[in-house]
Amino acid sequence: MALFGRKKTSETDADAAPATETAAPVPQIARRSLEEQRAFLLEQVGAIRPFGMQIFDVPGLTLCEDITSDLDLPLVTTARVGGWAVRGSDLVGATEAAPKELFVVDTIAAGEAPGAPLVAGAAIQIEEGAMIPDGVDAVVPAAAGVLGEDGYVRIHTETRLYDNLRRAGSELADGTPLLAAGDVLTPRSVAVLAEVGLDKVLVRPRPRIVVFTVGDGLVAPGQALTRPQQRYDAATALITAAARADGATVYPLGIIGSEAREIRQTIADQQIRADLIVVVGGGELIREVADGMGELDEAIVSLNRESRFGFAALGSDRTPMVILPAGVVSAYVGYHAFVRPVVNKLNETDPLASGRVEGCVAERLEVPGGITQYIPAVRSSDGTVRPVASAGADSELAWDLARANVLMVIPEDWAGADAGSQVECIVLDDDGVQGFDTRP
Numbered sequence: 001m002a003l004f005g006r007k008k009t010s011e012t013d014a015d016a017a018p019a020t021e022t023a024a025p026v027p028q029i030a031r032r033s034l035e036e037q038r039a040f041l042l043e044q045v046g047a048i049r050p051f052g053m054q055i056f057d058v059p060g061l062t063l064c065e066d067i068t069s070d071l072d073l074p075l076v077t078t079a080r081v082g083g084w085a086v087r088g089s090d091l092v093g094a095t096e097a098a099p100k101e102l103f104v105v106d107t108i109a110a111g112e113a114p115g116a117p118l119v120a121g122a123a124i125q126i127e128e129g130a131m132i133p134d135g136v137d138a139v140v141p142a143a144a145g146v147l148g149e150d151g152y153v154r155i156h157t158e159t160r161l162y163d164n165l166r167r168a169g170s171e172l173a174d175g176t177p178l179l180a181a182g183d184v185l186t187p188r189s190v191a192v193l194a195e196v197g198l199d200k201v202l203v204r205p206r207p208r209i210v211v212f213t214v215g216d217g218l219v220a221p222g223q224a225l226t227r228p229q230q231r232y233d234a235a236t237a238l239i240t241a242a243a244r245a246d247g248a249t250v251y252p253l254g255i256i257g258s259e260a261r262e263i264r265q266t267i268a269d270q271q272i273r274a275d276l277i278v279v280v281g282g283g284e285l286i287r288e289v290a291d292g293m294g295e296l297d298e299a300i301v302s303l304n305r306e307s308r309f310g311f312a313a314l315g316s317d318r319t320p321m322v323i324l325p326a327g328v329v330s331a332y333v334g335y336h337a338f339v340r341p342v343v344n345k346l347n348e349t350d351p352l353a354s355g356r357v358e359g360c361v362a363e364r365l366e367v368p369g370g371i372t373q374y375i376p377a378v379r380s381s382d383g384t385v386r387p388v389a390s391a392g393a394d395s396e397l398a399w400d401l402a403r404a405n406v407l408m409v410i411p412e413d414w415a416g417a418d419a420g421s422q423v424e425c426i427v428l429d430d431d432g433v434q435g436f437d438t439r440p
Contacts, residue, residue, distance in 0.1 A: 030297070030299045031300045032299045032301055033372075034337055034412075038341055040299070041320075041322065041338055042342065042345055042351055045320050045345055045346060047346060047347070047348035048204050048275060048346050050204045052201065052202050052203075053200060053205070054200055055193050055199055055200065055201060059186060061204060061205065062203060062349075063179055063202070064181055064202045064204055065181055067177075067180075067193065068178060069172055069175065069176045069178055069196050070174060070196065072168045073171050073196075074167075074168055074170070074171065076132075077166065078129055078130060078131055078132060079126045079130050079164060079166075080164045080165065082128040082141075083126065083164070084102070084104075084125060085118065085126045086118075086124075086137075087120055087135060087137060088158075088160065088161055089120075090121060090123075091158050092158060094155055094156055096156045101153070101154050102121060102152065103121065104123050104125055104151055104152065105124060106124045107125045108125070108126045108130045109130060110127045110129040110130045114130075114134075118134070118135035125147075136165075138161060138165065139163065139164035141164065172195075178192055179193075204347060205249075206247055207247075207248045207249070207275045207343055207346040207347060208251070208274055209243050209250045209275065210250075210270040211236055211239050212236060212253035212280070213255050213256070213326075214279060215233070215258060215282075216257055216258045217229055217230050218230070218232070219231070219255075221233065221234075233254065236255070236280065238398060239324075239331060239335055239339070243335075243339070246343050246344070248343055251270070251274075256282075263282060263285065267293065267321065271314055271315055271317070275319070275320075276322070276339075276342060277314070277319065277322070278321075278322050279310075279322070280326060281324075281331075283308045283325065286310040286312070286323055290314075290321075293315065294318065296312045297310070297312070298310050302412060303334070304372075304374060304375075305394075308323075309325070309334065309338065310323030311323070322339055324338075327396035328401065329400060329401060330396065336354070336374065340354065354426055354427070355426070356425065356427065357425050358383070358422055358425070359379050359385035359423050359425045361417045361419055363386070363419045364417070365410065365416050365417040367417070368415070369415035370413075371412055372409070372410070373409070374407040375387050375407065375409075376388050376389070376401050376403070377404055377405075377406050377407070377408040377425070378405055379408075379425055387408065401428075405428055406426060406427055406428060407425065409423060
């Protein structure tokens with residue numbers, strides 16, 4: 001990766017040089033295909049390091065350790081019903097006509113300690129929910145026995161092993177695998193962590209992304225337009241929403257003026273809280289901005305048109321910064337092509353993971369060859385795909401994106417697309433095929 005710094009002049013050269021300073025040569029900008037640029041960006045970043053977080057803060061995050069129960073649930077064996085705690089062997093042959101007599105040696109209430117082990121020929125009067133002492137292997141409901149004044153209970157029914165017992169570990173045993181590394185934590189899985197006594201867990205935090213747009217003719221939504229040449233900044237809102245939908249924590253800064261010093265200061269201020277900085281526009285200033293801040297790479301990528309994409313690794317931490325072309329549609333296409341894969345890699349998920357479906361081109365598309373096209377389009381329920389604007393039009397309206405439910409992908413080695421051609425479509429906002437607009 002090229003480092004674009006200012007050219008230094010040696011003392012010897014300075015003595016021999018004329019009074020006028022010779023300008024440093026302008027570095028050549030690389031040309032890359034979409035796939036080459038994406039591969040280059042993915043080589044520059046790694047997954048965010050996991051750390052322990054309180055379970056109240058982890059829903060939606062990716063678990064980075066296997067979780068196994070280290071206790072039994074229930075912790076102890078308890079009585080499911082109130083009645084008589086017995087040894088089942090003492091009741092073999094018990095009937096209404098010939099009940100078995102057992103001496104009552106103890107009474108255990110719920111919440112009390114279980115007491116001494118039960119011996120043969122004895123019974124314990126026990127409440128529902130009370131802990132079972134050693135020696136007990138069943139509980140007979142209270143109605144099945146009659147307590148006499150002599151201290152004996154006469155039980156007129158047999159019982160089976162473990163009848164009416166809620167046994168320790170019967171619902172969740174020590175050693176049971178609960179959650180696996182790579183699971184995305186839900187409110188229900190967080191409850192499982194709490195249930196086995198965990199207050200912290202190792203997770204990969206959401207990537208922190210700083211987003212801003214460079215431009216002097218832009219106005220923040222909610223402010224007044226004062227000149228005909230002005231327009232509202234929709235790109236910051238769009239990239240912010242897209243990154244949040246992809247699981248990032250986003251800090252939108254809005255509009256930054258087209259002065260290198262202001263942009264440099266903004267970047268310097270934001271590095272401390274950023275795992276990734278996304279800049280929309282300002283590509284013509286990137287050399288001046290990045291000079292001295294880190295390593296810089298620029299490339300011309302044939303995506304919708306020949307557009308300049310910049311990347312910088314900032315500071316000793318090599319904080320990645322991606323510069324997208326200006327314009328709402330161009331920035332959004334760049335997000336899907338390059339930024340989303342980077343966000344996915346920071347999350348240690350498949351960089352190319354996204355909803356994709358096949359579509360059938362409804363009518364001939366006239367688009368130039370040699371350029372990959374991501375075209376906002378509507379895919380109907382029958383699978384036909386139509387652009388929302390004229391093919392090849394340089395529209396930069398968010399309204400075109402709002403009407404689309406896919407980005408139709410026309411490969412660079414196609415010179416247009418005939419009606420009936422099968423094309424790949426990137427599903428927008430993960431709506432899924434069932435939610436597609438069915439308008440013709």
